[in-house]
Amino acid sequence: MGKTKNNKFKRPSFSPDGLSATAVKQTVEESEDEDSPAAELLDKLQSPSADVREYACASISRVVQQSQTIPGFLQRDAVRKIGPLLLDRSLAVRETAAGALRNLSACGGPEVCEDMVRQDALTPLSALLKECCAGFDGSSSPAVKGQKHTVEDVANEAVNLLWNLCESSSTAVAVFNKTGLLDVLLHCLQRHPQNMELAISAAHCLHTVTEENAELMRSVNAAVFGVLENILFSTHTSMEYTLLRTLAAGKRAHDTGRVVKTFTKSNTSILKTLATTLSHSLGLDAGELIPELWRAESAHERPAGHEAEEMEEDVRDEKMNGRKPNGRISKTKNDISDLLPRDRLELREAKALLSAQQTSLEIIVNMYCSDEPSDDEWEEMSSSDESEMCADGMSDTNSSLFSPLCLSAELHTILLNHNIPQQVLKKAEFPSAAALDCENPNLTVFDSSRMQRVQCRALTCLHNILSSMDTEFLGGASGLQAVAQHLSSLVFSSAEALKDEEFLEAVTSALRSLLQIMATKNIPQCMTPHQLMSFCEAATSCELVSVRVNALAILGITGSSLAKEKNTADTLQLIGNALLNIAMKDSNLVVCGEALDALFDVFADGDEAEKAGKNINLLSSLKALQPGFRLRKEGKGKYSPDQLCVLDNMRINLKRFISYLENLQRK
Incomplete structure (x- = not known):
């Protein structure tokens, strides 16, 4: 029970506060009598004046950033009214219409x-x-370049709208496949010498739409590979080019993933190129580069109030593209560098660097995992054969928490040769104090969340790497102990860390994987009892089920190892009481099951475990739990079939473990 599986990292969608259809209807009903700007602005879309139509579209773009206004626009058929303006005679109207639909979708x-x-x-x-x-x-002629609106500006807004739709709608992806839009994105990609902003938007869209898209993959030809390889082998050193190469590597990784098990010289060459690109991106020291960019940014003279106004816009956009409060992984389109002011090169470079590193880590996560059931599926499943325990004893070893990952020896070697695991470890320690403690506090506040997002991706990546790599490549016993100490300390790095569910899940998953490996290798644990209990107290108070499950598994792994040592009964008592308390009080079946599994592991064998079990009256406490599980079992209508399966196993395992403890007492 409570197993976790290393699932593929899904490209996050982009809406922080997306309104469901029900929410839209409810909000519309609540606001029917309220004044709304929607009616007036939508009427202006029909004006014969291009300036008025442009003004209306630009106003809608701003207004819909307040999500409570969206139902009013949807109720008045805004999409059908704005859509035709994408083909308006005026370039300015086309651009602002695309921007309005883009913001509406986001x-x-x-x-x-x-x-x-x-x-x-x-x-x-x-x-x-x-x-x-x-x-x-x-549009590349000098005369046209001087205009306020260009064809490439329009294309950039349109590509971002396409990206949003394809990221959220499988129907949009199907339309993309049928309408030949791959050629359009390739054309936009090829504009990188003239318009990097457009090329990066196209690369993001291409990276998203090609993931798990077998139909599109069949249409990929030599021309597509040629465009991507032209980008991959470019030698420009800017951060925006680094991001562009990383996104191209992601697209190439999607192509290669279909044939990665059948290695040829060609495939090996491609994977080496991908690894080189990812290694270069991760090898850039953001701790040094970002402060340098901040200092260069601060050195520019800017009109009074101009910077504050732009920062307000940036922060508003970050909120619009931020994380869901309760999502496992942020449901957002995290890269917003295309919305930053064009004259702020250093700021754009910093955003491109962080986005490139985040994307690199996401690609590596996918390389280190197999197409198996997701975490949620495994958390709600419990196989009876794995929960079987003999009435007269239990195994003294923990079963592996993780199934083997499908990483070929060739790919494994390539990643090692490019120091990918070591670079992931460094990013797990990110953000550095130097990057956060720079001289531009406004930019630091704005960008710190993006730095922490890189760290979360690195922790998720580390979780998968640990499950598939020999410990010697990670520094041996001492190296693993140092990593474990660092991971546990990250939880208490700041008060905000304890409120960030995405971060807590990433760090607890990585620590769980690491401690399991250390236990299997008989490497001594390095966390003190106080650190262990403080860590798990913080994690088990989190609302996210997976974080609580990870914390309980960590208690079980650590307790099982301590049970084999001498003079550990006091610590085992602390662990046992904590697990009993959660098993009795937590309302989630998966969490209760994990707490019981951890108890079974900790008190399965050993003199210290037997002594601690008697001191906390473990047998009588477990007997007191049995009626509660019978009552839950009787209320079948409250639970799904999977949950009933979990209940069955919990009840059976509890009964067998009680029999095991009773046999111990008779001896």
Whole structure:
């Protein structure tokens, strides 16, 4: 029970506060009598004046960033009214119309995106993108470049809208496959010498739409590979080019993933190129580079109030693209560098660096995992053969918490040769004090969350690497102990860390994996009883089930190891009382099951465990738990089939462990 599985890292979607269809209806009903700007602005879209239409679209872009206003626009058929303006005669109207739909999709969430696709927003969007590509050559002339709005500006907004829709809607991906939009994105990618902003947006979209898209993969040809390899082998050193190469590597990794088990010289060459790209991205020391960029940014003279105004816009956008409070992994489109002011090169470079490192870590996570059931599926499953315990005794070894990962020897060697594991370890220690303690406090506040997101991805990556790599490659026993100490200290690095569920899940998953490996290798644990209990107290108070499950597993692993040592009864008593308390009081079946499993592991064998069990009246406490599980079993209507399976195993295992303890007492 409570098993975790190393699942693939899904590219996060982008809405922090997406409104479900029910929420939209409820909000509409509640606001029917309230004044809304939607009606007036949508009426202005029909104006014969291009300036008025542009003003209306730009206003809608701003207004829909307040998610409570979105239902008013949807109720008035905003998508069908804005959609035709994507093909307006005015470039300015086209750009602002695409921007309005882009913000609507980003702030409205998956339900709104699906609704936009159902209302055929992709038809004018596809036509617009194809027209833009046809007009790229003309837009590069000096006369046109001086204009406020260019074809490439329009294309950038349109590509970002396409990215949002495809990230949230499988229907949009199907339309993408059928309408030949891959060629459009490739054309945008090839504009990187002239317009890096557009190329990065296209690369993000391509990276997203090609993941797990077998139909599209079949249409990939030599021309596609040629465009990607041209980017991968570019020698530009800017951070934006580093991000572009990383995204191209991600797309190439999707292609290679289909044939990675059948190694040829060609495949090996591709994987070496990917590893080189990822290694370069992770090898950049953000702790040094970001303060340098901040100092360069601060050195620029800016008009009074200008910086504050831009920072307010940046922070608002970060909120719009931030994390869901209760999501396992942020449900956001995390890269927003395309929205930063164009004259702030250093700020854009810093954002590109962090985005490149985050994307690199996500790609590596996918390399180190197999297409198996997800964490949630494993948490709700419990096989009876794994929970079997003999009435007269129990195994003195922990069964592996993790199934073997499908990492070929060739790929393993390539990643080692490029120092990928060591670089992931360094990123798990990120963000550095130097990066956070720079001279530009406004930028630090804005960017610290992005640095911490890189750290979360590194911790998730470390969790998978630990499950598939020999300990010697990670520094042996002393190296693993140092990593374990560091991971446990991260939880208490700041008060904010204890409130960040994404971070807590990443760090507890990595620590759980690490401690399990150390226990298997008989490497002494390095956490003091006080550290252990403080860590688990913080984690078990988290609302996220997976964090609580990880904390209980950590208690079980540590307690099982301590039970084999001498003079550990006092610590085992602390662990036993904590686990009993959770098994009796937690309302979640998976958490209760993990607490019981941990108890069984800790008190399965050994003189110290037997002594501690008697001191906390373990047998009588477990007997007192039995009626509660019978009552839960009787209330079948409250539980799903999977939960009933968990209940069955909990009840059976509890009964058998009680029999085991009773046999011990008779001896």
